[in-house]
Amino acid sequence: MAAAQDHLSKTTSSLKKRVHELSILNDISKVVSSVLNLERLLDVYIELVRSKIGIRNCCILLVDVETDELVVCASNGEDGKDLVGERTRMGLGIEGWVAENRIPVLVDDLARDSRFKDKGSAKYDAGTFICAPLVAKGELLGVIDLNRKSSGDKFSEGDLKLLITMTSQVSVAIDNARLYRLLQENSFRTVQALATTLEAKDRYTHGHSARVTDYSVRTAQRMKLPAEEVEKLRYAAQLHDVGKIGVDEAILRKPTDLTTEEWDAMQQHPVIGERIITPLDFLSETRPIIRHHHERWDGKGYPDGLRGEHISRLAQIMAVADAYDAMTSERPYRHARSHEDALREIKRCTGTQFAPDVTKEFVAAMREAQPALG
Numbered sequence: 001m002a003a004a005q006d007h008l009s010k011t012t013s014s015l016k017k018r019v020h021e022l023s024i025l026n027d028i029s030k031v032v033s034s035v036l037n038l039e040r041l042l043d044v045y046i047e048l049v050r051s052k053i054g055i056r057n058c059c060i061l062l063v064d065v066e067t068d069e070l071v072v073c074a075s076n077g078e079d080g081k082d083l084v085g086e087r088t089r090m091g092l093g094i095e096g097w098v099a100e101n102r103i104p105v106l107v108d109d110l111a112r113d114s115r116f117k118d119k120g121s122a123k124y125d126a127g128t129f130i131c132a133p134l135v136a137k138g139e140l141l142g143v144i145d146l147n148r149k150s151s152g153d154k155f156s157e158g159d160l161k162l163l164i165t166m167t168s169q170v171s172v173a174i175d176n177a178r179l180y181r182l183l184q185e186n187s188f189r190t191v192q193a194l195a196t197t198l199e200a201k202d203r204y205t206h207g208h209s210a211r212v213t214d215y216s217v218r219t220a221q222r223m224k225l226p227a228e229e230v231e232k233l234r235y236a237a238q239l240h241d242v243g244k245i246g247v248d249e250a251i252l253r254k255p256t257d258l259t260t261e262e263w264d265a266m267q268q269h270p271v272i273g274e275r276i277i278t279p280l281d282f283l284s285e286t287r288p289i290i291r292h293h294h295e296r297w298d299g300k301g302y303p304d305g306l307r308g309e310h311i312s313r314l315a316q317i318m319a320v321a322d323a324y325d326a327m328t329s330e331r332p333y334r335h336a337r338s339h340e341d342a343l344r345e346i347k348r349c350t351g352t353q354f355a356p357d358v359t360k361e362f363v364a365a366m367r368e369a370q371p372a373l374g
Ligand SMILES: [Fe+2]
Pocket: 240, 241, 269, 293, 294
């Protein structure tokens, strides 16, 4: 009877453990399959692993194919060490060994383990580790390294098995996130190529988007806008005039004044530009910037006649940068204005064409940059 009860309680405890493991896998699966941004995916994943399994330190290293090194791309630990960016050579330390051999390991005591030739390269000082390779479609992506359980216990074979199952889920997610990023970059380059091809056909606008991007980013950085906003602006500025593809070339290059109909057609380019990038989901937040780069602070701009703060801050910045580059570039019908003359004109149009606080920062950013701009 006692033996039967003992057996029952062991079975119950092992079943409970299995249910717990399955719930961890389920939670991780839900998260990793829904995140396509690589950095965010890694951060969310290691936080889940750390909290669910009860780990003091956890980090993910990915292979840098150019240098054949492992780079820490996400780290999370009670030690509070920020290890992101640290590099390890293949074959060195626990992570290097696991990457080179593609074999998961459980290390009870690093100091006594003879498998690892350079123990100093291990990411943490001491204790027990489990480390597993991340492999997708037969390709090594990197390794995940878990160090010390919060409970103080050593890692078990069961922990290692759970980690191996979890790595197969996250490896597929990392691979997807990388492919998605590649797809985004390719799509962006395609649209950018359209815009630059259009510019290159006309010596007067050659390099315009690159300069507008440079001026816009300098201004946004001076205004201390968050890095993600600056990135959005960088994308938008490179593509801001892509809609000119949809405007008749004879109108684009006409050296004399445009007729009313021609001017109406010209004013469609921000709308066409927005339409061109609409299928690209990752550029969704740049759409209003492109659409509104010709709006004016006093509401007399186009295509929507937006006024003041109804125009997004990023579109306000790009409007000034765009106008400055137009003034300082040669045109078939007039010479380029000097840097100082253009800045004077920008200041003169403050509060009518341009947002007052933006022009102030733009002028300061351009003065700062002038030696570099030449
Ligand atoms: Fe434009």
